[in-house]
Amino acid sequence: MASDTRMNDVREDLVVVPLSHPWRWISGAVIVLVLAGLGWSMSEAQIQWEDVPGFFTHPVMLEGLLNTIVLALAAQGGAIVLGVVVALMRLSANPVARWFAVGYIWLFRGLPVLLQILIWFNLALVFQNISIPGLFSVPTNVVMTAFVAALLGLGLNESAYMAEIVRAGLSSVDEGQTEAAKSIGMTPLTTLRRVVLPQAMRVIIPPTGNNFINMIKGTSMASVIAFTELIHAANNISSRNLEIMETLFAAAAWYLVMVSLASIGQHYLERAYGPR
Amino acid sequence: MALVEAIGVRKSFGHTEVLKGIDLEVERGEVVCLLGPSGAGKSTFLRCVNHLETIDAGRIWVDGVPVGFRAAGGKLYELRERDAARQRRDVGMVFQRFNLFPHRTALENIMEGPVQVLGRRKAEVGAEALALLERVGLAEKAGSYPAQLSGGQQQRVAIARALAMKPKLMLFDEPTSALDPELVGEVLDVMTSLARDGMTMIVVTHEIGFARSVADRVVFLVDGAVVESGTPSDVLDNPQQPRTQQFLAKVL
Ligand SMILES: Nc1ncnc2c1ncn2[C@@H]1O[C@H](COP(=O)(O)OP(=O)(O)OP(=O)(O)O)[C@@H](O)[C@H]1O
Ligand SMILES: [Mg+2]
Numbered sequence: 001m002a003s004d005t006r007m008n009d010v011r012e013d014l015v016v017v018p019l020s021h022p023w024r025w026i027s028g029a030v031i032v033l034v035l036a037g038l039g040w041s042m043s044e045a046q047i048q049w050e051d052v053p054g055f056f057t058h059p060v061m062l063e064g065l066l067n068t069i070v071l072a073l074a075a076q077g078g079a080i081v082l083g084v085v086v087a088l089m090r091l092s093a094n095p096v097a098r099w100f101a102v103g104y105i106w107l108f109r110g111l112p113v114l115l116q117i118l119i120w121f122n123l124a125l126v127f128q129n130i131s132i133p134g135l136f137s138v139p140t141n142v143v144m145t146a147f148v149a150a151l152l153g154l155g156l157n158e159s160a161y162m163a164e165i166v167r168a169g170l171s172s173v174d175e176g177q178t179e180a181a182k183s184i185g186m187t188p189l190t191t192l193r194r195v196v197l198p199q200a201m202r203v204i205i206p207p208t209g210n211n212f213i214n215m216i217k218g219t220s221m222a223s224v225i226a227f228t229e230l231i232h233a234a235n236n237i238s239s240r241n242l243e244i245m246e247t248l249f250a251a252a253a254w255y256l257v258m259v260s261l262a263s264i265g266q267h268y269l270e271r272a273y274g275p276r
Numbered sequence: 277m278a279l280v281e282a283i284g285v286r287k288s289f290g291h292t293e294v295l296k297g298i299d300l301e302v303e304r305g306e307v308v309c310l311l312g313p314s315g316a317g318k319s320t321f322l323r324c325v326n327h328l329e330t331i332d333a334g335r336i337w338v339d340g341v342p343v344g345f346r347a348a349g350g351k352l353y354e355l356r357e358r359d360a361a362r363q364r365r366d367v368g369m370v371f372q373r374f375n376l377f378p379h380r381t382a383l384e385n386i387m388e389g390p391v392q393v394l395g396r397r398k399a400e401v402g403a404e405a406l407a408l409l410e411r412v413g414l415a416e417k418a419g420s421y422p423a424q425l426s427g428g429q430q431q432r433v434a435i436a437r438a439l440a441m442k443p444k445l446m447l448f449d450e451p452t453s454a455l456d457p458e459l460v461g462e463v464l465d466v467m468t469s470l471a472r473d474g475m476t477m478i479v480v481t482h483e484i485g486f487a488r489s490v491a492d493r494v495v496f497l498v499d500g501a502v503v504e505s506g507t508p509s510d511v512l513d514n515p516q517q518p519r520t521q522q523f524l525a526k527v528l
Contacts, residue, residue, distance in 0.1 A: 179328055180375035180434075184389035184441055185365035187358050194392055198379050275423075 048246055055237060055250035064233025065254050071147065071219045071229060072258075075155035076212050082155070083162025090167050101163065109160035114221050117153030120144060121225045150222035150229075158215060165207045169200030201273040209266030216258050230254055277340060279304045279445060279476050280325065284334035287320055287500075294320050296500040297334065302445075302478060307471045309487040309508075310480045312497035313523055318480040321497070322447045325478065326367050327360050338367060339444055365393060368438030372450040374430040376422040382409065382433045383418040389441045401440075408436040412466050428459030432466055439470075446470065448479040484527055488512055496520050 055061055090101035108116070124140035131137030173196050181191040223232040234247040280302035287295040294317045302308050310318045323329045325336055327344045336343040344360060345352040355363070376385050386405040390396045409415050412432035422430050431451055438446060448467065452460040464486050471477060471490050481487060487494050487508055494511040496504040496519075504517045515521045 174375075176371060176373055176375040177377065180369075180371065180377070180437075182328060182361065182364060183326060183367075183369035183371075184437065185361050185363075185393045186389075187361045190392055194388065195377055 047249070048243060051243055051246045052250050052253075055234075055243070055247045056253055058237055058250070060228075060233050060237050061230070061247075061250060061254070064228050064230040064236075064251070067147075067227065067233075068216070068219045068229040068254075069258070071150055071154070071222060071227075072212070072216045075151050075158060075219075076215050078151070078155040079158035079162045079215075080208070082159035083166050086159065086163035087166035087170060090163060091170060105160045105163055107160075108156045109164075111157070113153055113157045113218060114224065116157055117150055117221055117225060120152045121146065121149035123149075146222065146225045146227035149225055150219070150227050154215065154218055154221075158211060161211055162208065165204055165211070166200070169202075169204035170196060172203045173199045198273070202270075202275070205266065205269050205273060209262065209269070212266075213259050213262050216262060217255060278302055279306075279339055280478070281337040282321075282325070282334070283336075285321065285324060285331050285336060286333040287317075287324060287329060287331050294500050295324070295331070298497075298500070298502060300495060300502065302476060304476055305474045306492045307475075307477045307479065307490055308493045308495055309491040310478060310495050310497055311482075311484075311487065311511075311523070312503075316497040317500040318497055319449050322369075322449050322478060322480055325445075326364055326369050326447055328369075338363075361393075365389075365441055366444045368441060368443035368446045370431070370434050370438055370446065370448045370451045372453050374422070374427070374434045374454070376430055376434055376437070378422050381419050381421055382414065382425065385422070385433055386437045386440045389437065393441070405436070405440060408439055409433070411439075411469075412436045413462070426459060427455045428462045431455065431463045435463075435466055435470070444476065446475055446477045448477065448481070450480050450482065452481070452483060482527060484512060484524075496523070498523075 086101045086104055089097040090105075092098060121144060123144050127140050129137045130140050130143055177195050177199065178191055181195040186194070219229050220231045222229050223235070226232060228236070230251045231248075234251040238244045238247040278301040280300070282298055282300040285295050285298040286293065298317075298321055300308070300321075310321070312318055320329060324331050325338065325343065330344060341347075341363065342352055343363065344355055346355055346359065347353075376382075377388065380388065383402070383405050386408055387398065387401045390401040390404070391398055406415065406418060409418055412435055414429055414432055414436075417425060417429060417433070422433070425433065435451075451467070452463050455463065460483070464483060467477070467479070467486070468490050479486075479491070489508075491508050493505065494508050495502055496511060496515075496517070498519045504511055504515060504520045511520065512524065515524055
């Protein structure tokens with residue numbers, strides 16, 4: 001029978017020829033060549049590489065770094081709190097709250113961050129005072145510093161994204177979990193805190209980590225209103241010595257350091273809330 | 277007075293009336309099995325008893341307290357969710373799909389209610405929770421997460437979790453329907469011993485054998501109404517209503 005002969009053939013000692021992968025070798029070689037070329041042109045470029053470390057630790061640069069970190073953390077932290085609130089409104093039984101949440105997300109997600117920062121910063125042009133009648137009143141230009149304007153612009157925009165992320169996370173938790181929590185007498189708040197949120201975290205953390213990395217870089221937009229974050233700091237330094245590229249590279253190195261640290265933090269958070 | 281008194285309970289979802297005036301009394305220590313075809317409203321009724329659904333008409337009293345209301349000055353005030361939660365402490369519920377908290381171990385699942393809801397001390401609750409695990413035959417699984425347990429084991433932990441609140445009444449909604457046949461027995465054994473210990477139970481089930489041997493009373497529900505009710509031997513062996521006869525002919 002035909003199948004029998006084939007079986008017999010296989011039983012002979014046949015030499016195995018592994019599949020060769022010529023394209024892996026070729027494409028690998030091309031990548032190495034391109035990188036070598038880039039490295040060579042960098043070393044040939046008109047850059048004072050030896051000045052970069054100095055700018056990296058320049059006091060003005062460090063002040064910019066600190067401001068960038070504070071702004072990013074404050075904006076992201078505020079956005080998470082607001083995002084949870086708006087997500088809860090979006091999911092609530094109250095139709096007014098639901099519509100408010102939809103409108104909130106529509107507005108703050110719909111406008112460019114840069115535009116929002118500029119609007120907050122220039123608020124004093126249209127509202128001289130910020131006040132609640134009978135309670136307090138303060139001049140707008142005293143309150144609306146560059147930091148506050150950047151915080152509002154970045155934080156409110158981010159809170160709209162966080163609301164959607166949190167909503168997706170909360171909705172991903174099975175209805176049966178809430179019912180089980182109710183059946184042992186948990187109040188809605190305890191149910192949220194002990195049962196729903198911890199499980200929603202698995203869905204919430206990865207996109208929040210991505211957004212935070214974006215937030216770190218997004219703080220650079222505050223440079224347009226002269227807030228001394230990293231880029232504005234770099235410009236301050238280079239406006240005196242004209243070493244524009246060198247200071248920008250030093251700032252770039254700080255961004256990469258911050259983003260790397262954020263990625264590592266995200267990794268550990270994801271592991272802490274990972275599946276059991 | 278009976279532990280559970282349901283009078284004229286009605287419930288609609290949209291335009292479909294799912295419960296059409298249910299009357300049911302359950303005495304202390306009594307085990308009542310709810311039987312009936314799919315869509316009869318068995319789950320819905322059970323959920324109403326635990327106020328997971330609000331009822332449109334009628335009244336349910338558990339241990340003299342109107343479910344979902346506070347009686348004062350001849351009026352019934354609808355409860356806020358916080359206060360409704362307080363009422364649910366006294367009623368345990370076991371679900372078809374277990375609904376254990378997946379991010380907590382078996383022991384933590386059981387401790388969650390007493391610690392978070394009753395505010396009791398962890399050390400003291402831990403010992404009780406271990407004793408409960410022992411009672412459902414899972415002492416060695418204390419540190420396991422739900423995903424590491426079989427369906428039958430998860431359901432037994434779920435029963436222990438409900439018992440940890442020391443409920444006056446236990447509700448079971450098809451507790452064995454999601455289980456492989458060989459795991460059904462271990463869960464029914466736990467429920468049988470619970471019944472023997474005097475727990476008041478309302479059990480929705482398709483396990484006729486369990487109803488026959490454990491139930492004090494069998495209630496047959498069709499299309500949101502009680503069709504027939506009586507001792508297991510009356511209803512199961514000698515059904516009077518044609519709907520009951522049809523259903524039993526299919527199930528047995
Ligand atoms: N939340 C809901 N919204 C709309 N309809 C519902 C809802 N819950 C239940 N129903 C409907 O109510 C009817 C009774 O449902 P219920 O789950 O109480 O039946 P059951 O007797 O438990 O059936 P089964 O044996 O299939 O579990 C069904 O027609 C169902 O579709
Ligand atoms: Mg059901």
